[in-house]
Amino acid sequence: MEQFTASIIAKYNYWIYVTLMMIGFYAMIGKRNLVKKLIGMNIFQTAIILMFVSSGVKIGAKIPILDKHKALEHGIGVAGVVNPLPHVLMLTAIVVSVSVTGVALAILLRIYRKYGTLDEDEILEKLGK
């Protein structure tokens, strides 16, 4: 048990991302309101972004802004700076996630105008008539 707790604490960032991801996944599947589904999708995407960003962290490291001349002369102490690549990748992923959300909201607007509701059950009821 102690070992198990220790392993959770040692890699707590991954446990947080998995928990968040499951919350998002539940909202996407379990909720009947379309906006809640969309929010679930956002939580899901954010969880993955957190996973990437946390993987770049090094304890006690500085931000990766370097003096060019110093770096060329003395080299870079890799342990002294955080890994910037996952952060940069996630910048792109955030842009993607924002655009998906934008498109989804526009679609929701059309659904609302057409059916007057955003509840999946009510929409299905209206379609059934």
Added chain:
Amino acid sequence: MTVPNLHIYVLAAPLLTAFFVNLFGRRSNTVIAILTIGSLTFSSLASLVVMSGILKHGQINYVVGNWQAPYGIELVVDHLSALMLVLISVVALLASMSALKSVSQEVPGREHQLFTLYLILIAGLMGLVLTGDTFNLYVMLEITSITAYGLIAMGKGRAPLASFNYVIMGSVGACFYLLGVGYLYLMTGSLNMADIYQILQTMDGGAAVATAFAFILIGLWIKMAFFPLHGWLPNAYSLAPTGVALIAAPLMTKVTIYLMVRVMFSVFSAEYNFVQHQLAQNIIVWTAAVGIICASAMALAQRDLKRMLSYIIVAEVGYMVGGIWLANETGMTGAILHIVNDALMTLCLFLAVAAIIYRLGSCEFDQLQGIYRKMPITMAAFTVGAFSMIGIPPTAGFFSKWYLLLGGIEAGQWGYVVALLFSSLVNAILFFRIIEIGFFHRDGEPHSHEEAAKAPLSMQIPLMVSAATLIIIGLSSGSLVDAIIKLTIPIGF
């Protein structure tokens, strides 16, 4: 004639034209037609030149922005991606000719918006087959998906609802893919496909790499609508505007299958896929078999031609995924040949559907009575496409199905073989039912539904070209396999 970096222009042409369509297309549809067809004709010709260059000189690696791989983003054109590039640009060209007419009837006044997205979608698909970087692949995947969400939502009736469902499912798929890439990056420290391949050879990845592999595969399966993750596809494709279905149905699932092949053999190795995960391999082939049978059965229950074809697409995805996971050369040859053939025959059938809808306003089975007398040319081409779907020689569908069957027998996967035969039988029933309705049922009384318009020549020419291509590809499939497809299969299988 050699132009350096011609393959990048193949992608750039539709991408840049998209913005001009949005700017200048508001005034007149002629401008949209000239820009769209012009750029896609250029792409088609250029991709053929790229293809012949690849056949002569082999693979091209292009470094974007002069950042050397593995740090920069690399574009890789090998035999398979060149083949896909030709396929995408030619299918897009034929589809867009017909779509121009169909769109101006179905979504009048918004053509410039639709074709802007349409061209970006095509550019995204081309980017998918060109890229050699796993993260870049994610971005391209989302470019194609986001444009597809918007395009599908332009349809009538329940289309926005179908599109929203696709947004949710598609995002889960893309996120799973991204998660898999994240795991691979944590393990190898690289995003370049060839580089990851090299690093994975030297390390024992264990559970983390296996998780990455599983996440990437499941993500792509959601995107390609592999049974049982296909829930979004039938609604999305049958409710989308016909012009959109024309491009989405032949290309999107097929390109995603190409991506699966790429990930399996360019990032992971054949040995990793098939030797280390033998149980998974069996499960996947069985799932494909069950998927083929279920999707074919559901196709039987449909009373609308477009919906029926959507379910057939789901069954065809099962053919190709199963064929690749048979893990022998014959099966893989069949699957890759089937990517080409299925794209062309789906195109042919959907072009026929577009012409029928243009004329009749709908393609429910009741509407199709006596259709052979009304639209003889369209239906002749439709019959060729249908024969190819069933797998009657000398149409293209027969040859790839033959390879898949032989591969299944060679691998001893009898469930898959039975599923293939069952699905061919169901396809025969499905299409002969339509031929029966269209050819033998006479409509005694004149239709209550008024006819919209006569299908114009610009819808019939691409239809006839695609039907002819099916027969030509069918007759030359031996040389296609020898010249290109044999070279794309990893050595030793």
